[in-house]
Amino acid sequence: MIAEQRLEALREELSSSMSEKRFRHTVEVEKMVVRLGEIYAPDQIFTLRAAALLHDITKEYSPDRHLMIFAQKGLSLTREDLLAPKTFHARTAAALIAEQYPEFAEDAIISCVRWHTTGRRGMTLLEKLVYLADYIDLSRRFENCVKLRNFFFDAHPEAMNDTERLSHLRDTLILSYDMTISDLLSEGTPISPDTFEARNELVSERASASI
Numbered sequence: 701m702i703a704e705q706r707l708e709a710l711r712e713e714l715s716s717s718m719s720e721k722r723f724r725h726t727v728e729v730e731k732m733v734v735r736l737g738e739i740y741a742p743d744q745i746f747t748l749r750a751a752a753l754l755h756d757i758t759k760e761y762s763p764d765r766h767l768m769i770f771a772q773k774g775l776s777l778t779r780e781d782l783l784a785p786k787t788f789h790a791r792t793a794a795a796l797i798a799e800q801y802p803e804f805a806e807d808a809i810i811s812c813v814r815w816h817t818t819g820r821r822g823m824t825l826l827e828k829l830v831y832l833a834d835y836i837d838l839s840r841r842f843e844n845c846v847k848l849r850n851f852f853f854d855a856h857p858e859a860m861n862d863t864e865r866l867s868h869l870r871d872t873l874i875l876s877y878d879m880t881i882s883d884l885l886s887e888g889t890p891i892s893p894d895t896f897e898a899r900n901e902l903v904s905e906r907a908s909a910s911i
């Protein structure tokens with residue numbers, strides 16, 4: 701099956717296995733990751749689209765169902781993990797791809813799904829693009845999402861040279877982490893160490909780039 705048909709079949713299947721709202725968001729993330737991929741990784745569009753389609757496959761599972769998958773797959777859970785159930789779906793989705801969607805079980809796709817919620821230190825370019833697409837897709841109307849989308853596109857990254865373009869992606873991600881961390885602080889919810897590590901790494905990169 702050619703790439704387009706594989707994605708079409710996956711989209712079709714997802715349309716009946718998730719709520720309409722989740723499906724709409726998923727499709728918008730796919731569209732957004734294409735826009736980002738055309739700017740940053742034009743030869744990786746298939747991987748990006750597949751990851752976008754798969755990123756929220758378990759988002760609507762109950763906490764118990766997530767915990768069952770953690771147990772079945774032998775995934776460890778720390779006390780902090782248990783306090784942040786919103787991050788479960790990235791791990792369970794990544795863990796289920798090989799079994800449920802073996803035709804998409806590629807490391808690059810799975811890692812984009814795995815890290816799309818918290819980020820991590822040493823994110824790959826593709827991981828960053830899926831993470832960002834999930835934050836700024838057009839179905840998102842929250843103030844911070846609109847702010848980040850405008851920050852990213854108003855600077856016209858498509859017209860930048862390679863160095864400027866990557867710096868702009870880095871700065872966009874830093875802003876996203878700053879907003880996420882500040883939201884979580886005001887909600888009083890735990891913050892994943894992966895998110896701090898992702899942010900700190902990018903902030904250090906920015907500092908050394910300006911020296």
Ligand SMILES: [Fe+2]
Nearest residue numbers: 725755756834
């Ligand atoms: Fe999402």
